[in-house]
Amino acid sequence: MSKRISAKYKIDRRMGENIWGRPKSPVNKREYGPGQHGQRRRGKLSDYGEQLRAKQKLKGYYGNITEKQFRAIYKEATRQKGDTSEALIGLLERRLDAIVYRAKFVPTVFAARQFVNHGHIKVNGQRVTIPSFRCKEGDVIEVREKSRDMGLVLEAVESPERDVPDYIDVDHNKMTAKLVRIPQLGDVPYPVMMEPNLVVEFYSR
The missing domain is CATH 1.10.1050.10 (Ribosomal protein S4/S9, N-terminal domain)
Structure with missing residues (x-):
């Protein structure tokens, strides 16, 4: 790692x-x-x-x-x-860890990688533990039921720090996200x- x-x-x-x-x-x-050299003029x-x-x-x-x-x-x-x-x-943006982060299931991209690694995420009903797994349009990503009450998840969902982009359709009640379309630079x-x-x-x- x-x-x-x-x-x-x-x-x-x-x-x-x-x-x-x-x-x-x-x-x-x-x-x-x-x-020690950080304060030098760039x-x-x-x-x-x-x-x-x-x-x-x-x-x-x-x-x-x-x-x-x-x-x-x-x-x-x-x-x-x-x-x-x-x-x-x-x-x-099609990486699984990126979508988990964008969907606000976790607070940071680093937490997203670990969250996927530890088996808390399913894609189309199947558990996936590879953060670099590439999702396709229409794929449904969900937090496993046992993991939905984790403090990390609740903190992220309630955070006003960022919004979910429109190319991901999220239901935080069911803890599911769907990749609606592949974004362009201006969408991210x-x-x-x-x-x-x-x-x-x-x-x-």
């Missing part, structure tokens, strides 16, 4: 942005980066630096995606018809600007 779970907010500080839009983010208090990034930063931000946003996984998603996006950057976002409620076009440029160098 990646060590990123224990150091997730370092991503915020390294980027200088509150990428999940959470009140707990240390960027709200300290805008400089982590570590220089202007090169084109490569901008592309690398865009990749790190998007990859970091979705939790524990490894470089190998992320590159594989990019390669799949290049094989799809149409805009590669839009296809990349669509593939990322990122708290900060994501630039998948720069990610595509990074990998196609």
Whole structure:
């Protein structure tokens, strides 16, 4: 397992942005980066630096995606018809852990990964424990009945921190969610600007 779970907010500080839009983010208090050199003035990034930063931000946003996984998603996006950057976002948003997070069954993307891993989620009636499982339009995702009263779940459902996007149809009484359609970049409620076009440029160098 990646060590990123224990150091997730370092991503915020390294980027200088509150990428999940959470009140707990240390960027709200300290805008400089982590570590002993964090307070040095940030220089202007090169084109490569901008592309690398865009990749790190998007990859970091979705939790524990490894470089190998992320590159594989990019390669799949290049094989799809149409805009590669839009296809990349669509593939990322179809991940099971991303949908569990978007549906507000858990408070963070990191919690979503763990929640799926621990067997609390069913897809179309079957238990799935793979966070990277790719959902299709019309798939029904539900929290297992035994898991619905967990404090983590109740906290997330009641949180006013974020809204459920319109490409996911959620019933919090039944704890079910349905992927209505595959979103485009403009549909995804990122708290900060994501630039998948720069990610595509990074990998196609």
